[in-house]
Amino acid sequence: MLPLGPATLHLCIDMQRLFSAEGPWPTPWMERVLPxxxxxxxxxPERTVFTRFIPPYRPDDMAGMWRVYYEHWREVTCEYLDPHLLELMPPLQRLVPPALVLDKPVYSAFAGHRLRDLVRAQGIDTLLITGSETDMCxxxxxxGAVDLGLRVVIVSDGVCSSSDEGHDSLLTLYSKRYSYQVETVGSEVVLAQWPS
Structure with missing residues (x-):
């Protein structure tokens, strides 16, 4: 792996109680990858951004197939959901600030402009990615990062999913199909040089 330079940002996707064992969408490996x-x-922490997936208040607040999705998952809309479940997992909460939190209403952290603007403003060229779920968000x-031309380094033992098959398939896809644009690396290799 090439070194992680000073223009690297750690982007941690949706490590929230919503996806923990206590939430309605549990990813069984979350507790395993959390450390x-x-x-x-x-x-x-000053080079870390956490995202949070925030469902709409009601299904009608979303367009198209998202509305259909939340009609099925109505109990996960903010009208019914315990707001406590939207919080980051406790070991991560205490890092904010200096770490930043960006909320998003859909899968990609690049939906809207906030993350893209932050990446550009800080001159980021590499994203070090952890979080949930490997095969969704x-x-x-x-x-989205590949489309922007960013170097993407996925921490293979720092991502998790509710689907073992989906997780394994995506790690294979990342390393084989996207090998010029996406790297998958174990945390020990990352921690040996992070931060640079």
Whole structure:
């Protein structure tokens, strides 16, 4: 792996109670990868951005198929959801600030302009990615980063999913199909040089 330079940003996707064992959308591996994610964030909280997936208040607040989605998952809309479940996992909460939190209403952290503007303003050329879920929000964000021409480094033991099959398939896809634009690396390799 090439070194992680000073223009690297740690982007941690949706490590929230919503996706923990206590939430309605549990990712069973979250508790397993949380210590790894926390170590990376603790090493450079000032160079870390956490995203949070925030559902709409009601299904009618979303357009098209998102409306249909939330009609099925009405109990996860903010009208019914315990707001406590939107919080970051406790070991990560205490890093804010200096770490930043960006809320998003859809899968990709690049939806809207906030993350794109932050990346440009700070001269970021590399994203170090951890979080949930490997085959949903991480995937959408990775593809957005690739479209912007950013170097993407996924911490293979710092991402998780509710689907073992989806997780394994995406790690394979990232390393084989996107090998020129996406790197998958274990946390020990990352931590040996993070932050630079």
């Amino acid at each position: 790894t994610v926390a170590r990376i964030a603790e090493a450079a 991480v995937l959408a964000t990775v593809l």
